[in-house]
Amino acid sequence: MREARERTFFGQPRVLANLFGVELWERFSFYGMQGILLIYLYYSAARGGLGVDETTATSIVGAYGGAVYLSTILGAWAADRLFGPERVLFASAALVMAGHICLAVLPGLAGVAAGLILIAVGSGGVKANATALVGGLYSPDDPRRDAGFSLFYLGINLGALAGPLLTGLLQQEAGFHYGFALAALGMAAGLVQYTFGRRSLVGPAREVPNPLPPERRRLVAVAGVAAVAVIAGAAAMGLLPARHLATIVVVVSAVASVAYFGVILTARTVTRVERRRMLAFIPMFLASVVFWSLYQQQFTVVTVYSDQRLDRSILGWQMPVSWVQSINPVFIIVLSGTFAAIWTRLGDRQPSTPAKFAAGTAVMGLGFLLFLPLAGGGPNSAPLLALAGILLVFTVAELLLSPVGLSLATKVAPAAFRTQTVALFFLSVALGTAISGVLARYYSADDETWYFGILGIAALLVGALLAALTPLIRRLLSGVQ
Secondary structure, rough: HHHHHHOOOOOOEOHHHHHHHHHHHHHHHHHHHHHHHHHHOOOHHHHHOOOOHHHHHHHHHHHHHHHHHOOHHHHHHHHHHHHHHHHHHHHHHHHHHHHHHHHHHHHHHHHHHHHHHHHHHHHHHHHHHHHHHHHOOOOOOOOHHHHHHHHHHHHHHHHHHHHHHHHHHHHHHHHHHHHHHHHHHHHHHHHHHHHHHHHOOOOOHHHOOOOOOOHHHHHHHHHHHHHHHHHHHHHHHOOOOHHHHHHHHHHHHHHHHHHHHHHHHHHOOOOOHHHHHHHHHHHHHHHHHHHHHHHHHOOOOOHHHHHEEEOOEOOOEEEHHHHHHHHHHHHHHHHHHHHHHHHHHHHOOOOHHHHHHHHHHHHHHHHOOOOHHHHOOOOOOHHHHHHHHHHHHHHHHHHHHHHHHHHHHHHHOOOHHHHHHHHHHHHHHHHHHHHHHEEEOOOOHHHHHHHHHHHHHHHHHHHHHHHHHHHHHHOOOOOOO
């Protein structure tokens, strides 16, 4: 690890390039698939879809998105207690590839169920451990940390840009299953790339920071099998209706969040300073939930909006619906380097983490309010350029909060809960993403003014409240900026 730090990648530790390489391909497959998932669910059979009603389809997508981030708990726990982050990252990427293969080759809802479960569990393991490994490249007081996470964000968004463009075009020209197959090929490329470079990740990357005692491993294995059996039984008995899956994931994510904070805050291995920092993390966790509940509607409400309200005609050619989801990555690629340069140039004079969180949440609310001038129009009435401008605002909000939140999680993490604290941040994303699926059921073209207006104002108020609490939060952070 020490040798890697002497060689730089745009001023950052060189091994960062290998980590965002595997995330790049994982995001290619993830967003490539997600770009066509919702329309695959609600398009009629004549259009190659499954004919599920829109409310159920958005609930499935919201639940799936929440489950991805909920699964970071499993991936982080396996890293901290059983195998170490590097090994879990590799195995999780293999699960993601298997999930995309299921979507590509298995027909109907059986393929959707098998594919989404595998991808959710695998993506959760990839996200938690890749982020924790990036955080491990820096000392807590290294001023390059936020800039490094912004560059990491840039790398993975190259995949997020290309995925929807290529899978969407292939879906439109050849069919949905070809698009899913391309996502599987992308993840395979990521695995090959990572296999050649994984030996560079040594030391803490392969250590198990809080090993599970051998006598408890059998108990954990039995509990895991029992949990899978209970979930499978509940599904077979119809106790997990697709229409309410997003609500179920909201409840599970909320309970898991409270339990996780309780475990960390009461653990005897956590010092007094670490406990204060975790208390400071709570209001930013809640602001993150609000942010993601709006931002993740790109995959629910904004997808429906793009399919039904957006004028996607370009010189007589109809742009695929999924291409709208590549607009945000374009802006991230353009702006993330700028944000990284700004934070690097400001150094110790840059805004504090709570101030960035407050600004990100408020700007996200502003993005929703920008839908109001377009409200009330009919099919194809919303200009593509206007939606692109709104997504630009979404991107600014994201860059103020998301990479900063990842960086914060690695800075406030107690030593015994290093990867699991990153998973706790992703729990805020899980909760927000699932809420986005619940909120989507209230969207309709007839009530756009109320829908976008109420949610936009709510986010602005949360941002203002967090700004007011910033001095208190900074004191609790005990030197973490």
